Amino acid sequence: xxxxxxxxxxxxxxxxxxxxxxxxxxxxxxxxxxxxxxxxxxxxxxxxxxxxxxxxxxxxxxxxxxxxxxxxxxxxxxxxxxxxxxxxxxxxxxxxxxxxxxxxxxxxxxxxxxxxxxxxxxxxxxxxxxxxxxxxxxxxxxxxxxxxxxxxxxxxxxxxxxxxxxxxxxxxxxxxxxxxxxxxxxxxxxxxxxxxxxxxxxxxxxxxxxxx
Amino acid sequence: xxxxxxxxxxxxxxxxxxxxxxxxxxxxxxxxxxxxxxxxxxxxxxxxxxxxxxxxxxxxxxxxxxxxxxxxxxxxxxxxxxxxx
Numbered sequence: 001x002x003x004x005x006x007x008x009x010x011x012x013x014x015x016x017x018x019x020x021x022x023x024x025x026x027x028x029x030x031x032x033x034x035x036x037x038x039x040x041x042x043x044x045x046x047x048x049x050x051x052x053x054x055x056x057x058x059x060x061x062x063x064x065x066x067x068x069x070x071x072x073x074x075x076x077x078x079x080x081x082x083x084x085x086x087x088x089x090x091x092x093x094x095x096x097x098x099x100x101x102x103x104x105x106x107x108x109x110x111x112x113x114x115x116x117x118x119x120x121x122x123x124x125x126x127x128x129x130x131x132x133x134x135x136x137x138x139x140x141x142x143x144x145x146x147x148x149x150x151x152x153x154x155x156x157x158x159x160x161x162x163x164x165x166x167x168x169x170x171x172x173x174x175x176x177x178x179x180x181x182x183x184x185x186x187x188x189x190x191x192x193x194x195x196x197x198x199x200x201x202x203x204x205x206x207x208x209x210x211x212x
Numbered sequence: 213x214x215x216x217x218x219x220x221x222x223x224x225x226x227x228x229x230x231x232x233x234x235x236x237x238x239x240x241x242x243x244x245x246x247x248x249x250x251x252x253x254x255x256x257x258x259x260x261x262x263x264x265x266x267x268x269x270x271x272x273x274x275x276x277x278x279x280x281x282x283x284x285x286x287x288x289x290x291x292x293x294x295x296x297x
Contacts, residue, residue: 022235043256
């Protein structure tokens with residue numbers, strides 16, 4: 001056999017060996033892929049089966065929640081008006097008033113009023129009805145605005161000028177006792193003084209004249 | 213004879229490397245798909261497990277109905293108690 005024939009045979013054998021090696025390796029890889037896809041298809045089938053009733057249930061839940069939201073929005077607007085309703089919502093959840101009410105177009109453009117001005121009548125009634133109502137807080141993270149024990153003082157802090165009707169500083173209580181700066185004569189009988197009460201300076205002048 | 217040699221050498225040094233290159237490329241592509249398929253399988257299985265809680269939606273549905281009914285009753289009472297704006 002000529003040498004060229006041996007070279008050709010070697011080349012053909014190498015090509016066949018390469019074909020066998022790589023094709024077998026490819027078959028093994030494809031088999032793994034097929035096995036993996038079988039598992040994926042089974043899992044996807046489970047997902048489809050489990051998620052089939054979700055749409056109907058979620059639609060029903062959303063319908064109920066929509067009805068509740070519509071009713072509560074309507075009640076709130078009926079009781080306090082659109083402006084105060086936006087103020088209430090924005091007071092409870094700062095920034096939420098910008099979203100407005102669903103059934104009241106344009107309500108999102110209302111500038112939310114101060115929540116204390118909103119709660120002058122109707123909402124304070126709500127607060128009284130529910131002592132621990134969430135309207136007691138400006139926001140879940142904020143300080144408590146209405147507390148059963150310190151309600152009035154906290155509200156005055158919010159409105160130091162508008163709501164402060166009392167004097168800034170009340171006069172001090174009178175000092176009584178033997179060492180008090182103002183001494184009073186003893187009454188003969190309870191509630192009856194021996195002579196009309198006069199200022200201390202006038203009384204001291206009268207005493208001086210009498211002695212002289 | 214010269215053509216015979218040329219053909220043998222071409223088969224050995226040209227045809228064989230080309231065949232090896234092509235087959236190796238096919239094998240690399242097939243092996244590259246395997247991890248992706250494994251990840252898809254794992255994700256699908258995890259997604260299926262996540263949906264095991266779907267039946268709880270029925271409980272949620274019932275509780276939402278009860279809550280809405282309670283809110284409606286409470287709102288009706290408030291409508292009577294609280295003055296309108």
